[in-house]
Amino acid sequence: MISDQDRIQSPADIILRVENVVKAYEMRHFSFGGSHKTSPAVDNVTIRINRGEAFGLVGGSGSGKTTLARLILKLERFDAGAIHFEDLNVGKLKGPSLKSFRRKIQMIPQDPYQSLNPYFSIFETVAEPLVIHRIGDDKARRRIVENAMVLSGLTPAADYYDRYPHQLSGGQRQRVAIARAVVLEPQFIIADEPTSMLDASISIAVFKLLHTIKRRHNVTFLFITHDLAAARHFCERIAVMHRGKIIETGATEKIIGNPQAPYTKALIAAQPRFVSFRNIGKESAKK
Amino acid sequence: MPNMPLLDVQNLTIVYRTNAGPVIAAEDVCFTLERGRAVGIVGESGCGKTTIGMALMGLLPENGFVQQGRIIIEDTDLLSLTKPALRALRWKKMAMIFQAAMNALNPVHRVGDQIAEAIQTHYPDYSADKTRKEVAALFDLVDIPRNRIDDYPHQYSGGMKQRAVIAMALSCKPDLIIADEPTTALDVIVQDQILKKIKAFQDDMNIATIVISHDIGVVSEVCDNIMVMYKGRMIEYGKCEEVFMSPAHPYTVALLSSHLSLDSTYDFQADIENITEAPAASVLPGACGYAEKCRHADVQCFVQTPAWRHLSSTHRVLCLKVVTNDQ
Amino acid sequence: MQSKTETGKHERHSYRAKLLIDAWRLFHDNLIGRIGVCLLIVFGLMALLSYIPPHVDPMYHPMTGVDPEISYASPPSTRHWLGTDNIGRDILSQLLTGARVAFLVGISSAFISIVIGTLIGIVAAYWGKMLDGLLMRFADMVMVMPSLLVILLLSVLFGQLSIWTIVILIALFRWPAVARVIRSQTLSLKQRPFIDMARVAGASHLRIIFRHILPNVLPMALLYMTFRITSAIIVEAALSFLGFGDPNTVSWGMMLQWVWKTGHMFQAPYWLLPPGLCISFMTLSFYMMGRAMEEVLDPRLRRVRNAKHAAA
Ligand SMILES: Nc1ncnc2c1ncn2[C@@H]1O[C@H](COP(=O)(O)OP(=O)(O)O)[C@@H](O)[C@H]1O
Ligand SMILES: Nc1ncnc2c1ncn2[C@@H]1O[C@H](COP(=O)(O)OP(=O)(O)O)[C@@H](O)[C@H]1O
Numbered sequence: 001m002i003s004d005q006d007r008i009q010s011p012a013d014i015i016l017r018v019e020n021v022v023k024a025y026e027m028r029h030f031s032f033g034g035s036h037k038t039s040p041a042v043d044n045v046t047i048r049i050n051r052g053e054a055f056g057l058v059g060g061s062g063s064g065k066t067t068l069a070r071l072i073l074k075l076e077r078f079d080a081g082a083i084h085f086e087d088l089n090v091g092k093l094k095g096p097s098l099k100s101f102r103r104k105i106q107m108i109p110q111d112p113y114q115s116l117n118p119y120f121s122i123f124e125t126v127a128e129p130l131v132i133h134r135i136g137d138d139k140a141r142r143r144i145v146e147n148a149m150v151l152s153g154l155t156p157a158a159d160y161y162d163r164y165p166h167q168l169s170g171g172q173r174q175r176v177a178i179a180r181a182v183v184l185e186p187q188f189i190i191a192d193e194p195t196s197m198l199d200a201s202i203s204i205a206v207f208k209l210l211h212t213i214k215r216r217h218n219v220t221f222l223f224i225t226h227d228l229a230a231a232r233h234f235c236e237r238i239a240v241m242h243r244g245k246i247i248e249t250g251a252t253e254k255i256i257g258n259p260q261a262p263y264t265k266a267l268i269a270a271q272p273r274f275v276s277f278r279n280i281g282k283e284s285a286k287k
Numbered sequence: 288m289p290n291m292p293l294l295d296v297q298n299l300t301i302v303y304r305t306n307a308g309p310v311i312a313a314e315d316v317c318f319t320l321e322r323g324r325a326v327g328i329v330g331e332s333g334c335g336k337t338t339i340g341m342a343l344m345g346l347l348p349e350n351g352f353v354q355q356g357r358i359i360i361e362d363t364d365l366l367s368l369t370k371p372a373l374r375a376l377r378w379k380k381m382a383m384i385f386q387a388a389m390n391a392l393n394p395v396h397r398v399g400d401q402i403a404e405a406i407q408t409h410y411p412d413y414s415a416d417k418t419r420k421e422v423a424a425l426f427d428l429v430d431i432p433r434n435r436i437d438d439y440p441h442q443y444s445g446g447m448k449q450r451a452v453i454a455m456a457l458s459c460k461p462d463l464i465i466a467d468e469p470t471t472a473l474d475v476i477v478q479d480q481i482l483k484k485i486k487a488f489q490d491d492m493n494i495a496t497i498v499i500s501h502d503i504g505v506v507s508e509v510c511d512n513i514m515v516m517y518k519g520r521m522i523e524y525g526k527c528e529e530v531f532m533s534p535a536h537p538y539t540v541a542l543l544s545s546h547l548s549l550d551s552t553y554d555f556q557a558d559i560e561n562i563t564e565a566p567a568a569s570v571l572p573g574a575c576g577y578a579e580k581c582r583h584a585d586v587q588c589f590v591q592t593p594a595w596r597h598l599s600s601t602h603r604v605l606c607l608k609v610v611t612n613d614q
Numbered sequence: 615m616q617s618k619t620e621t622g623k624h625e626r627h628s629y630r631a632k633l634l635i636d637a638w639r640l641f642h643d644n645l646i647g648r649i650g651v652c653l654l655i656v657f658g659l660m661a662l663l664s665y666i667p668p669h670v671d672p673m674y675h676p677m678t679g680v681d682p683e684i685s686y687a688s689p690p691s692t693r694h695w696l697g698t699d700n701i702g703r704d705i706l707s708q709l710l711t712g713a714r715v716a717f718l719v720g721i722s723s724a725f726i727s728i729v730i731g732t733l734i735g736i737v738a739a740y741w742g743k744m745l746d747g748l749l750m751r752f753a754d755m756v757m758v759m760p761s762l763l764v765i766l767l768l769s770v771l772f773g774q775l776s777i778w779t780i781v782i783l784i785a786l787f788r789w790p791a792v793a794r795v796i797r798s799q800t801l802s803l804k805q806r807p808f809i810d811m812a813r814v815a816g817a818s819h820l821r822i823i824f825r826h827i828l829p830n831v832l833p834m835a836l837l838y839m840t841f842r843i844t845s846a847i848i849v850e851a852a853l854s855f856l857g858f859g860d861p862n863t864v865s866w867g868m869m870l871q872w873v874w875k876t877g878h879m880f881q882a883p884y885w886l887l888p889p890g891l892c893i894s895f896m897t898l899s900f901y902m903m904g905r906a907m908e909e910v911l912d913p914r915l916r917r918v919r920n921a922k923h924a925a926a
């Protein structure tokens with residue numbers, strides 16, 4: 001086994017290369033019947049993500065993070081540039097190669113209230129990717145689904161099978177979304193602000209879960225967030241995005257300790273800070 | 288009395304009638320608030336924060352009612368008022384920034400007109416001209432450029448919409464503002480600006496503020512006092528520094544340690560207290576509401592309801608295990 | 615309000631069941647809906663009872679049964695509760711059979727138009743672009759066609775049309791409105807993240823359409839079905855009245871035509887009124903039910919109601 005350090009050094013182990021990608025949305029004019037392109041939502045973005053790392057994409061709302069994620073997932077076409085996932089050229093994927101790409105890369109969505117089909121039971125939701133990719137028979141699927149759900153903290157899994165999304169809390173729904181994302185054992189997971197709709201206290205549990213998945217299964221993460229503090233706790237490297245452009249990339253501690261771009265500085269200044277109570281807090285957990 | 292509190296809430300208990308029987312959404316809530324001060328209410332969703340805010344506004348839904356307690360603003364007992372009297376006070380005495388209000392702006396009306404309408408509802412004798420001036424002044428106050436008055440909500444960014452909603456709450460110059468999750472769904476920089484704005488009103492206009500949030504970081508930015516809630520009950524109340532520096536209730540400790548910040552370290556591998564989602568109410572009778580989740584719970588906690596313990600003249604906690612020095 | 619907490623313990627129904635229960639609650643509150651349902655139950659009973667009279671006595675057969683002692687239009691009597699037509703056939707049994715035919719025509723043609731409209735609406739919205747434009751222009755063309763006139767022309771050309779041909783023709787003219795509504799629903803569904811999640815999982819187009827979009831638009835399609843039923847009944851009645859109905863069935867429109875053709879329009883109100891009233895009330899009841907369902911389904915209408923509640 002090669003150590004993590006070696007793997008990251010080797011250039012062959014870049015799992016995702018986004019090169020000079022541009023995407024502008026078309027705006028329709030209902031009155032004129034024509035259309036024109038707006039200023040790009042993703043503007044000449046280049047990032048490289050190493051296998052096994054957690055890469056943070058940080059930026060305010062509207063900065064183009066979700067758009068970039070959708071481009072990588074081939075949910076949207078880009079106007080220029082290239083995206084390579086391993087040796088696959090994402091822009092050109094079709095048919096069987098697209099399907100095998102879909103097995104390798106998954107997403108954890110932002111809004112747990114909108115991202116599950118209300119008509120699917122939890123079992124159907126988590127098992128759907130297996131059905132789509134024709135993996136296993138009924139019995140094997142049951143086992144795989146159970147494993148994924150247990151991993152995602154939905155235990156006992158059987159208790160959830162027949163439930164429907166409307167019967168779960170936000171945190172539980174997000175766990176279902178995570179179980180669905182890991183059920184195919186993907187190599188790469190894009191988490192698009194997975195906790196922004198959850199209570200602070202629940203989002204920490206989700207973080208822990210993502211952390212476990214990353215560690216145990218050596219999954220590469222593209223972790224999208226507007227919260228620098230969250231990125232700091234989860235990611236080895238981060239890129240700061242602003243108005244469609246990547247304005248700063250580097251090791252997390254370096255960017256937070258020594259930000260260069262003015263926007264990054266503002267982002268850091270805006271973080272709520274209160275006296276470091278944690279240690280004191282732990283002690284006063286009396287007895 | 289010089290230091291007479293603006294708001295005095297005593298033993299407030301609010302119940303919802305539901306098909307499944309009555310649900311106690313808030314129980315035995317007590318706090319006071321002076322002008323120019325801010326209190327923060329924190330707790331996970333469903334713990335009853337919005338319910339308290341709505342009760343203070345006299346806007347509880349049809350099936351909700353105050354079972355017990357007093358709400359006194361200045362010298363007026365809100366609960367003894369008739370509906371018209373309450374309506375006369377609302378927005379002028381106390382105003383609320385509703386949860387997700389920025390998404391409730393009417394998409395087909397100009398933002399300025401919506402604020403003007405709010406003003407004219409309460410000051411019907413204002414001329415159109417005067418109302419317009421008021422609106423412009425409010426826009427200045429919340430830092431929205433005046434040339435955006437005639438824009439529609441969809442032309443605003445999230446932060447601007449939230450500012451517009453704040454302007455609306457300020458339109459009748461209330462003494463008390465209740466901000467329910469004012470920065471949820473906004474990104475960090477905008478959140479910071481909004482919180483600074485709220486803080487500024489509190490200081491400059493001597494407005495008392497109640498900030499409701501599930502995020503303890505938000506509350507820490509603006510508040511003097513903090514109330515931590517769990518399953519409809521206050522479980523800790525104290526000055527901001529006291530609660531942050533020496534949290535006493537195990538739930539507060541868990542809440543604080545789950546807050547990720549730029550200078551803290553968080554050990555994902557460590558098996559620290561997991562805050563799981565708790566349904567509201569359903570507290571075992573004669574037990575501590577947190578007992579099922581609490582790491583420090585023992586037999587006593589399951590058979591005895593905790594009483595308030597005072598850690599200092601301003602800091603109190605609802606836990607059996609806290610060692611106090613005044614007893 | 616979104617129930618975030620673990621309500622699972624109390625209600626363990628599927629989403630569909632929950633929708634039905636919620637819908638029923640709202641529907642139950644709705645006076646118009648309740649009246650509509652009561653009327654429909656009455657008509658339903660009529661349709662069921664229509665099987666009985668011929669068994670009592672062959673002379674009560676709506677089509678072939680002739681009272682041997684009466685050969686003129688007779689007013690209500692103990693023998694013929696609603697009277698007879700000009701050749702001595704029992705009006706009550708005709709009326710009951712008419713209810714059955716109205717249900718048959720209304721429901722089957724509405725069903726066909728819903729299937730066509732839903733499929734075209736989903737396909738247009740899902741693939742968008744050219745196909746969308748094409749299908750919607752086509753829908754517009756069909757929509758503006760004077761359907762009654764076209765069906766009349768067809769029956770002039772091809773002679774008497776059977777009831778099933780009429781059903782299908784009505785359906786073929788009545789899908790565009792459905793397609794429009796379903797298309798706009800699908801357009802907004804397409805933006806919902808769970809559709810993206812299905813794509814990310816690798817779902818095929820067919821899977822997305824049939825497993826993810828269809829169940830979500832079905833309630834709206836059912837709503838439109840009630841409106842289609844109304845219009846199908848009216849069109850069939852009009853055709854029959856004008857003499858282009860199926861001569862082998864007894865429909866209310868057909869009864870009206872007999873009244874008219876035999877010149878009893880002003881002589882025999884007992885013959886004219888029952889079918890006329892039945893047509894009006896049956897279409898009205900489906901319409902009322904549709905309106906109530908619309909209110910249940912459309913959150914915008916519902917919110918207005920709730921706001922009124924809260925303000926009260
Ligand atoms: N489907 C779309 N059509 C038009 N504009 C869009 C669309 N999706 C996003 N945008 C625009 O692209 C920009 C980036 O959006 P997004 O990627 O969602 O940002 P983020 O995820 O960082 O909040 C925004 O200005 C947004 O308004
Ligand atoms: N109109 C209502 N009817 C019944 N129960 C309600 C109603 N509104 C809120 N509740 C319940 O009261 C509790 C507190 O709700 P809320 O005050 O909205 O919490 P928070 O604002 O802290 O998220 C929750 O359990 C909620 O389900």
Ligand code: SF4
Pocket residue numbers: 536537538575576577578579581582583584585588593605606607608609
């Ligand atoms: S009273 Fe007992 S169970 Fe409750 S918080 Fe204190 S230690 Fe925990």
Ligand SMILES: [Mg+2]
Pocket residue numbers: 062065066067193
């Ligand atoms: Mg986004």
Ligand SMILES: [Mg+2]
Pocket residue numbers: 333336337338386467
């Ligand atoms: Mg709330």
